[in-house]
Amino acid sequence: MPPKPKFPPGVTPCDKCPIRKLEGFRRFTPEELAFMMEFKSGELAAEAGTTILSEGSDGPHLYTLLSGWIFKYKTLEDGRRQVTNFGLPGDLIGLQASMFDAMTHSVEALTDVTLCVLPRAKIWPLYKNFEGLAFDVTWLAAREEAMLTEYLATVGQRNSMERIAFVLLDLFRRAQRSGLVKKGEVTLPIAQHHLADTIGFSLVHTNKVLQKLRRTGCFNWTNSKFVMRDEAKLAGIAMASEPMEGVRPFL
Amino acid sequence: MPPKPKFPPGVTPCDKCPIRKLEGFRRFTPEELAFMMEFKSGELAAEAGTTILSEGSDGPHLYTLLSGWIFKYKTLEDGRRQVTNFGLPGDLIGLQASMFDAMTHSVEALTDVTLCVLPRAKIWPLYKNFEGLAFDVTWLAAREEAMLTEYLATVGQRNSMERIAFVLLDLFRRAQRSGLVKKGEVTLPIAQHHLADTIGFSLVHTNKVLQKLRRTGCFNWTNSKFVMRDEAKLAGIAMASEPMEGVRPFL
DNA sequence: CGTTACCTTGAATCTCCTCAATACACGTGG
DNA sequence: CCACGTGTATTGAGGAGATTCAAGGTAACG
Numbered sequence: 001m002p003p004k005p006k007f008p009p010g011v012t013p014c015d016k017c018p019i020r021k022l023e024g025f026r027r028f029t030p031e032e033l034a035f036m037m038e039f040k041s042g043e044l045a046a047e048a049g050t051t052i053l054s055e056g057s058d059g060p061h062l063y064t065l066l067s068g069w070i071f072k073y074k075t076l077e078d079g080r081r082q083v084t085n086f087g088l089p090g091d092l093i094g095l096q097a098s099m100f101d102a103m104t105h106s107v108e109a110l111t112d113v114t115l116c117v118l119p120r121a122k123i124w125p126l127y128k129n130f131e132g133l134a135f136d137v138t139w140l141a142a143r144e145e146a147m148l149t150e151y152l153a154t155v156g157q158r159n160s161m162e163r164i165a166f167v168l169l170d171l172f173r174r175a176q177r178s179g180l181v182k183k184g185e186v187t188l189p190i191a192q193h194h195l196a197d198t199i200g201f202s203l204v205h206t207n208k209v210l211q212k213l214r215r216t217g218c219f220n221w222t223n224s225k226f227v228m229r230d231e232a233k234l235a236g237i238a239m240a241s242e243p244m245e246g247v248r249p250f251l
Numbered sequence: 252m253p254p255k256p257k258f259p260p261g262v263t264p265c266d267k268c269p270i271r272k273l274e275g276f277r278r279f280t281p282e283e284l285a286f287m288m289e290f291k292s293g294e295l296a297a298e299a300g301t302t303i304l305s306e307g308s309d310g311p312h313l314y315t316l317l318s319g320w321i322f323k324y325k326t327l328e329d330g331r332r333q334v335t336n337f338g339l340p341g342d343l344i345g346l347q348a349s350m351f352d353a354m355t356h357s358v359e360a361l362t363d364v365t366l367c368v369l370p371r372a373k374i375w376p377l378y379k380n381f382e383g384l385a386f387d388v389t390w391l392a393a394r395e396e397a398m399l400t401e402y403l404a405t406v407g408q409r410n411s412m413e414r415i416a417f418v419l420l421d422l423f424r425r426a427q428r429s430g431l432v433k434k435g436e437v438t439l440p441i442a443q444h445h446l447a448d449t450i451g452f453s454l455v456h457t458n459k460v461l462q463k464l465r466r467t468g469c470f471n472w473t474n475s476k477f478v479m480r481d482e483a484k485l486a487g488i489a490m491a492s493e494p495m496e497g498v499r500p501f502l
Numbered sequence: 503c504g505t506t507a508c509c510t511t512g513a514a515t516c517t518c519c520t521c522a523a524t525a526c527a528c529g530t531g532g
Numbered sequence: 533c534c535a536c537g538t539g540t541a542t543t544g545a546g547g548a549g550a551t552t553c554a555a556g557g558t559a560a561c562g
Contacts, residue, residue: 074404076490082404096397099390100495104397127386131378134385139350141392146347146355148399153325153333156406156451160549191508200407205550207510223559239327244351411517442540456518458542474527 011043017116018066019090019250022179026136026249035130036251039122044115048189052115053094053107061117063093064251068113069189073197074105083198085147086110086171086190088178090250092140098123110189118251136249146244155200158239160209163199165238168219172228173243181228188226213237262294268367269317270341270501273430277387277500286381287502290373295366299440303366304345304358312368314344315502319364320440324448325356334449336398337361337422337441339429341501343391349374361440369502387500397495406451409490411460414450416489419470423479424494432479439477464488 007013014037019025028036044063046052053059055074070087084105087093097103098120127134154166175186196206214220218234220227228234258264265288270276279287295314297303304310306325321338335356338344347354349371378385405417426437447457465471469485471478479485 074400076404076408078490080408082407084400084403095389096393099393100397100497105400124382127382131375131382131385134382134389135375135378138346138385138389138392141389141396142347142350145392145396145399146351148396148403149325149335149356152335152399152403152406153327155403156333156448157327157331193508197407202551203509204511204552208550211510239329246351444540453519454540455520455542459518462542 006037012066013037014040019064022090022177024177024247025090026247029132032130032133035126035133039118039126039251040116041119042117044117046109046113046115048109048111048113050109051106052109052113053097053103055103055106057097057103058101059094059097059103060120062095062098062120062123062251063118064116065089065091065093066114066116069110070107070113071110071194072105072107081197082200083194085144085151086174088174088180090178090248092137092251095137095141095144110194116251133251136251139249140251143244143248151198160201160205161213161237162239163201164195164206164209164213165218165234166240167195167198168221168226169231169234169238169240172219172226172231184228186226187224188221189224257288263317264288265291270315273341273428275428275498276341277498280383283381283384286377286384290369290377290502291367292370293368295368297360297364297366299360299362299364301360302357303360303364304348304354306355306357307353308348309352310345310348310354311371313346313349313371313374313502314369315367316340316342316344317365317367320361321358321364322361322445323356323358332448333451334445336395336402337425339425339431341429341499343388343502346388346392346395361445367502384502387502390500391502394495394499402449411452411456412464412488413490414452415446415457415460415464416469416485417491418446418449419472419477420482420485420489420491423470423477423482435479437477438475439472440475 012018014020014033020027041061043066052063052070065087067089070091070093071083072085072087073081073083075081087107093107093115094103096105123137126137150170154163158166171188171190172181172186175181175188180186192206192210193203195210196203199206201209216233216237218228218230218237220229263269265271265284271278292312294317303314303321316338318340321344322334323336323338324332324334326332338358344358344366345354347356374388377388401421405414409417422439422441423432423437426432426439431437443457443461444454446461447454450457452460467484467488469479469481469488471480
């Protein structure tokens with residue numbers, strides 16, 4: 001019996017992974033790359049609106065987002081929903097299930113997405129033999145922690161204008177790092193109700209503040225097209241600190 | 252020259268670490284314990300009110316909190332402050348500096364504290380030779396992420412009564428796991444302004460809502476003495492989900 | 503052409519903030 | 533010992549900010 005082809009047609013082998021081509025992402029050593037090609041068990045495609053992981057659920061896989069956008073959220077029993085973060089290409093999804101056997105938040109696709117599938121069972125050999133990759137996993141968890149800290153400070157302390165400015169600026173900058181911004185323009189696949197659930201405001205109030213923020217002329221955002229016009233000014237309104245620099249790892 | 256005694260008088264050797272004696276904390280293997288005794292470079296005592304780590308700072312150490320309480324916070328340029336989490340015995344402090352060479356939040360002692368000092372330089376050998384401990388570090392980072400997610404949902408979605416109930420319940424339960432609760436009583440070294448900065452309310456409003464919550468009779472909290480009277484009822488008000496169970500690691 | 507999803511606007515109400523004043527416990531110096 | 537500051541908790545009043553309810557508008561899609 002011939003060995004099954006590791007990467008069937010349509011599945012990108014890791015050495016051709018689109019994330020690797022991006023600026024600012026760490027390069028694998030040859031050994032790490034070989035391991036990752038072994039680690040990756042396939043790809044998952046999901047349509048916009050699909051729930052990829054549910055709070056409380058376990059699951060045999062870890063994912064890296066290869067293309068598209070997702071958001072992470074938590075719901076209270078009565079339906080109130082808090083968006084806790086967004087995910088762009090290169091982001092790791094589902095680490096919590098690997099650590100606690102239960103997700104502490106849910107994950108939903110904002111656009112059609114493709115995910116790199118990494119079976120949880122192999123995370124142990126990763127820790128055993130590739131301390132560099134193990135360190136990267138920790139790094140990614142710490143980065144998530146840092147982002148949540150910023151959002152917590154935003155929802156807890158920033159006023160309405162600052163909040164919206166902060167989120168839009170953050171999304172724009174992250175899109176930039178994921179290579180999605182062309183000529184100052186991105187497709188932001190976010191509805192105003194997502195924004196409202198992110199900043200802890202009602203939809204109506206979010207809309208009104210957004211109107212006001214638009215009048216500053218820092219950006220244009222209509223029909224999912226976001227155009228940045230004055231990033232520095234928007235950062236000033238957001239009272240945002242400098243974004244994290246340097247290379248970042250991914251799996 | 253005789254080898255310097257590894258644990259000078261007054262410093263607790265890891266095999267006598269008070270955290271190890273607590274229920275619900277993972278036990279080290281003999282090899283791990285030996286490594287940790289090597290890893291630990293000393294202890295740090297700090298008075299209440301001391302800033303242990305500052306946002307943006309680097310630092311050569313990681314810490315485990317051995318006794319006392321700390322809180323973590325972030326400030327905006329104009330002084331607004333968001334408390335992002337509290338730390339109790341057994342909690343890891345300063346991981347961000349080890350990952351990013353810069354803390355993304357500050358850490359301050361609420362009480363006199365003692366910290367186990369772990370030099371960052373040895374985190375690499377830890378990852379190289381003790382994958383179990385490396386996994387634990389990741390676990391602790393993921394736990395912090397989970398806690399931040401809960402607090403973000405609290406500040407973003409819960410109303411005033413729910414917010415305060417949630418935080419008090421969380422602190423009580425964590426104190427319990429750290430062995431600080433005796434007969435339903437803990438010393439909560441928290442002032443109302445800490446609570447206010449945690450939930451994103453003004454001090455005045457926090458006080459008024461706290462009055463109202465006291466009248467439910469779920470607890471008594473005066474002069475830093477917190478007495479739980481009806482945890483289930485408080486959990487009901489908080490709209491809290493079940494706390495995380497199972498053994499947890501520590502360093 | 504009707505349905506659905508999303509965005510927009512106005513009005514009334516309630517939540518939360520700021521300002522201001524008081525009260526109490528504690529420690530310090532006179 | 534008391535007088536005084538400091539830090540913390542409490543309370544009231546008036547105004548800014550956010551919510552809810554309700555209505556309309558637009559674009560996409562069958």
